Amino acid sequence: MFYMFSGIILICSLLTITTRRILRAAVYLLCVLLATAGLYFMLKYQFMAAVQLTLYAGGIVVLIIFSILLTHHISHLFEKPDLTKLIMGISAAVIGSVMVIATLLTHPFQAGSTTELPVDMTEIGNQLLSTGKNGYVLPFELISILLLAAMIAAIVIAKKDKNKNSEI
Amino acid sequence: MSSNIYDFSSLTGSIHSWLSGLMSSGWVIFSEMVLVGLVFLLMYALIGLFLVYLERKVCAIMQNRVGPNRVGKWGLLQTIADLIKLLLKELIPIRKSDALLFNLAPFIVIICSFLAMAALPYAKGLQAIDFNIGVFYVMAVSSLSVVGILLAGWSSNSKYSLIGAMRSGAQIVSYELSVGLSLLAIVVFTGSMQLSTIIESQANGWWIFKGHIPAFISFIIFLIASTAEINRGPFDLAEAESELTAGFHTEYSGIKFAFFFLAEYMNMFIVAALGATVFLGGWMPFHVGNWEGFNHIMDYIPSVVWFFSKTFFLILIIMWFKWTFPRLRIDQLLTLEWKYLLPISLLNIVVIAFIVLMGWHF
Numbered sequence: 001m002f003y004m005f006s007g008i009i010l011i012c013s014l015l016t017i018t019t020r021r022i023l024r025a026a027v028y029l030l031c032v033l034l035a036t037a038g039l040y041f042m043l044k045y046q047f048m049a050a051v052q053l054t055l056y057a058g059g060i061v062v063l064i065i066f067s068i069l070l071t072h073h074i075s076h077l078f079e080k081p082d083l084t085k086l087i088m089g090i091s092a093a094v095i096g097s098v099m100v101i102a103t104l105l106t107h108p109f110q111a112g113s114t115t116e117l118p119v120d121m122t123e124i125g126n127q128l129l130s131t132g133k134n135g136y137v138l139p140f141e142l143i144s145i146l147l148l149a150a151m152i153a154a155i156v157i158a159k160k161d162k163n164k165n166s167e168i
Numbered sequence: 169m170s171s172n173i174y175d176f177s178s179l180t181g182s183i184h185s186w187l188s189g190l191m192s193s194g195w196v197i198f199s200e201m202v203l204v205g206l207v208f209l210l211m212y213a214l215i216g217l218f219l220v221y222l223e224r225k226v227c228a229i230m231q232n233r234v235g236p237n238r239v240g241k242w243g244l245l246q247t248i249a250d251l252i253k254l255l256l257k258e259l260i261p262i263r264k265s266d267a268l269l270f271n272l273a274p275f276i277v278i279i280c281s282f283l284a285m286a287a288l289p290y291a292k293g294l295q296a297i298d299f300n301i302g303v304f305y306v307m308a309v310s311s312l313s314v315v316g317i318l319l320a321g322w323s324s325n326s327k328y329s330l331i332g333a334m335r336s337g338a339q340i341v342s343y344e345l346s347v348g349l350s351l352l353a354i355v356v357f358t359g360s361m362q363l364s365t366i367i368e369s370q371a372n373g374w375w376i377f378k379g380h381i382p383a384f385i386s387f388i389i390f391l392i393a394s395t396a397e398i399n400r401g402p403f404d405l406a407e408a409e410s411e412l413t414a415g416f417h418t419e420y421s422g423i424k425f426a427f428f429f430l431a432e433y434m435n436m437f438i439v440a441a442l443g444a445t446v447f448l449g450g451w452m453p454f455h456v457g458n459w460e461g462f463n464h465i466m467d468y469i470p471s472v473v474w475f476f477s478k479t480f481f482l483i484l485i486i487m488w489f490k491w492t493f494p495r496l497r498i499d500q501l502l503t504l505e506w507k508y509l510l511p512i513s514l515l516n517i518v519v520i521a522f523i524v525l526m527g528w529h530f
Binding site: 051 | 304
């Protein structure tokens, strides 16, 4: 199963960047995210998998598809990149992957001795809001304030200025 | 307490041990997967066909007509005849459409409803997977079907389809919030997202009765929002026949159209089953607090019967909506969600959290 999922992830991520139709790229991206959710399900980390499904597959990809549909040139094909850019990009990718693989192969991995942690919803919730050791209440609050600011900013930008409109 | 309800896990356990005696463990898992798959496929087809028949009959009764009555007794075989007709129909390829996405879209929609069905508890001990995040999982996979609808609308290369898909996308994305918040209300009451735990917690009364008025409010919000989420009338703008011919599936023909059609009815079943499970106790018989004798009598009705009768009760309500109310405009639809349902359900959650903290619920 693991090989199937990772195969899907590899092939679809390659297709995402090589396809020349923008909507198809979004669909291949969706496949990649779904297969990642499958990997989480294999790890029995169901909460993470469901978050992956709702946020990435159900939220972000839908947003991407929406914004693509709202643009004018949906059926527009990407231009083929020039040769120099292509060579530069591929070489950067190859160097990066060689470095990562080399580190992975040389690093001595030790099998974790810790037992499987029970991933319970209540525990995740308590951990998120605890102020004690290993509590995440500060990052949680910071992120919520950041989100709130982002939402207010989005509303301000999207709101039509009535005076300006009447002049036009 | 409810010890004399038949537990299906004994049946599935005996099938498992019988298979284990026949073959090695790898093959047992494989054959069980095939068996479960076959059962789900059969159930999917049967419920889907029956729902289409039911819809036509209910519509006919509401409009003072007879409805299908020629094929089979009371027209029961009508939908099977329709299915055969759809299977034999020609699949019309659309010129200048994106063939890959065009063919992929119906499958995305139908796979999503299959995924959601897997986690539903049908009777005591009869549940394919019991996730500890059951409610959240069902929400997550059912939200994926909007991708299929958007792709179907775009790849058909038709204006009707595109407008239908955009409408339905905006509608599903916004009403999902209300569905999630109204389900969250009961999750707050139960303290768990696991569907089996939610059902067990209703052994002394269903949440709609135990949770005072807030639970009832969230039940009503759930009914409205989920009707919108499955694109049914009065929220069926995505396929408003009078303006968009058939919305996002205008260009589909034959069995691909049947996939969309079937998935729509199965989504209705899933939503009704989820509502029945969370608010009306799923397979849990009608119990009242400490009335032991009464509860004991109610236990004699099998749990499958309870589950399906509650589900079909909700389905009938949803159908009643469709044939009673006129279709909303898109701006009215979005106003209803963002200006009324969402604030009400947010406030409702706060009230429920307060009730749970004070321990006022039963």
